[in-house]
Amino acid sequence: MFPLNLIQGLAGASDKDIAEVEITPSCEGLHWETLDVDLSIPSLLIGIFGTKLWIAKFRK
Template identity: 45%
Template sequence: MEQREFVRAGKRAQLLQSSTPRAVRARYDARTRRIVVDLSSHVSIMFSPADIEGLENATRSALANVEITPSGFGLSFPGLDADIYLPALLQGYTGSRRWMATHLGQLGGKSTSPAKKRASRANGALGGRPRRRSRQR
């Protein structure tokens, strides 16, 4: 790495540290089944481990073993080999693109609305989905 790149990286790190809240305390709340993070901005956030890639199937004891990284920008779960980058979490990123697409797609498919119920009933009254026609040769 050249000296100029090193200096630029240092400036970016300083900007991030001065403009982004850092974790000062993190814990698993077994009563609410949430990870609670107290930030340097005097704001606390909480989230469900089920919504985070790598934590979705974790045990309570594994979730209770949460550590804050030295920078304060990350949470580490050593027993799970899982880490969370807080700036990304604060922007709504809860996993890799593929994991998020799968997880969010499942949630979207579960949505029900009055319009969706009406359409489903109307389709059922018509006999449901049409059968596929086999190709004639």
């Protein structure tokens, strides 16, 4: 389980929207059509939950 409130594009999204996730054709990404969000599975696994600017918000 990932901390959804820390992931850029998913923070604040409804449970319904989050549940509508698709695996990308490469099988290396996750895609949410309704949220217009694409995330890399390898990046998530090493703790990259968004852009540097997004992540900096949580380091303060």
